[in-house]
Amino acid sequence: MSLFxxxxxxxxxxxxxxxxxxxxxxxxxxxxxxxxxxFFGVAGLYVLLGADFIAVTQIMVYxxxxxxxxxxxxxxxxxxxxxxxxxxxVNIFPAIVxxxxxxGALVSVITRTNWKVVQKVIPNTTINSLGKVLITDYVLIxxxxxxxxxxxxxxxxxxxxxxxxxxxxx
Amino acid sequence: xxxxxxxxxxxxxxxxxxxxxxxxxxxxxxxxxxxGVELILNAANINFVAFSRYGNNGLNGxxxxxxxxxxxxxxxxxxxxxxxNIYKLLTNVNVDEIDKLKE
Numbered sequence: 198m199s200l201f202x203x204x205x206x207x208x209x210x211x212x213x214x215x216x217x218x219x220x221x222x223x224x225x226x227x228x229x230x231x232x233x234x235x236f237f238g239v240a241g242l243y244v245l246l247g248a249d250f251i252a253v254t255q256i257m258v259y260x261x262x263x264x265x266x267x268x269x270x271x272x273x274x275x276x277x278x279x280x281x282x283x284x285x286x287v288n289i290f291p292a293i294v295x296x297x298x299x300x301g302a303l304v305s306v307i308t309r310t311n312w313k314v315v316q317k318v319i320p321n322t323t324i325n326s327l328g329k330v331l332i333t334d335y336v337l338i339x340x341x342x343x344x345x346x347x348x349x350x351x352x353x354x355x356x357x358x359x360x361x362x363x364x365x366x367x
Numbered sequence: 368x369x370x371x372x373x374x375x376x377x378x379x380x381x382x383x384x385x386x387x388x389x390x391x392x393x394x395x396x397x398x399x400x401x402x403g404v405e406l407i408l409n410a411a412n413i414n415f416v417a418f419s420r421y422g423n424n425g426l427n428g429x430x431x432x433x434x435x436x437x438x439x440x441x442x443x444x445x446x447x448x449x450x451x452n453i454y455k456l457l458t459n460v461n462v463d464e465i466d467k468l469k470e
Contacts (some may be wrong), residue, residue, distance in 0.1 A: 201369055205371045209379045220390040223453055225399060232402055235383075239409050242376065246420040248429050251436075256380045258436050263405060263443045270398045270447045274454040284396035287463060292392040300385035314373055315423040320443075323426060330426045331433070342437050349441035357448035359455070 205245055212238030225271050225284045229264065236260050247319035250327055376417040383409035395461040397450045401443065408439045 207342055215234035236259040243252035320326070331339050383406055390403030412432045419428025454460050457467065 199370075202371045205375060209375070211462055212379060213382050213386075216386045219402060219406065220386050220393075225396055225409050225453060227400060227463060228402060232405070235406065236409070239383075239413060242379065242413055246376065246416045248416045248419070248432070251416055251429055252437055253418055254433060255412075258440050259409075262440055265445055266443050266447055267402060267405075269400060270401070273451055274398065274460045275409070284394050284399045285461065286393045289393055294393070296385045296389045300381060300401065303381035303385070304378055307374055307381060312373050312421070313423045314424075319420070323429060327426050327429055330430050334427075335430050335434075338434060346437065346441055349444050353444040353448040356445070357451050366448070 201245065204241070208240075208241035210240045211235075212239065214240065217276075223283050226268070228284070229268050229271060232267070233260060233264055236264065247323065249322055251326050373417055373421040376413060380410040380413040380417070381420070383407075383413065395463055397453070397460040397462050397465075398447075400462060401446055401450075405439060408435055411435060 208278040215231045215238065219228045219235060220232040222231065236255060240252045240259075243249075243255060285360055387403045387406030387410060390406065391400050394403065397401065408442055415428040415432040415435065417428075419426060419432070422428065422434050450460055451463055455466060459465075
């Protein structure tokens with residue numbers, strides 16, 4: 198078994214097992230911490246696929262940004278004295294059946310399809326070529342995403358803040 | 368334990384997608400639903416990067432994965448702002464109990 202396979206199975210195991218814990222543990226804070234390992238595992242898979250920049254972005258944005266944001270969300274939407282922050286569940290049994298059938302269908306389609314695989318040499322780094330792709334082919338999307346991030350930033354702060362001035366007027 | 372190829376990555380992504388969908392369907396807490404959405408987006412991203420590696424499309428898949436990450440960040444910020452506002456108004460964030468359009 199090659200080193201590549203060993204690392205693939207390691208990262209796949211980390212990703213899948215911690216994702217299983219994310220969806221099954223009752224405590225929301227524990228779910229958020231298991232999500233950390235899922236994101237790390239996915240970043241490892243990106244490295245194995247030769248996407249170094251995506252892997253670093255995954256760690257910085259998902260673990261450094263989104264996960265912290267989710268943890269803030271958990272802390273701010275529960276009473277701070279409540280140590281056991283539980284999340285109730287609904288529709289457990291139909292969901293297991295539906296998701297099981299869906300997963301079986303996806304896996305059977307994936308394994309039966311004869312994917313056309315191109316053999317190619319993985320470059321040492323993709324940063325240079327990815328940067329060129331971003332500012333040539335995808336320059337419009339790139340700029341639109343910059344504007345979208347600004348809109349999301351302003352929108353999120355304006356939604357989340359307590360509007361005291363309006364209440365006084367009313 | 369065959370040689371690791373495109374199939375293996377796609378199957379990991381399929382499992383991750385199913386688990387994310389499971390969280391979205393079953394959890395009551397809105398934050399947990401958001402975590403499920405993040406899992407689904409990660410699964411899609413693995414597919415993008417895997418096809419970029421094994422397909423003949425250059426770096427287009429990796430560029431799409433990067434855009435997905437940016438959109439996920441924006442989505443998480445706005446969604447959490449909405450969840451905080453809902454908590455302020457209704458003092459809970461269970462998606463099955465939030466059925467009011469106004470106070």
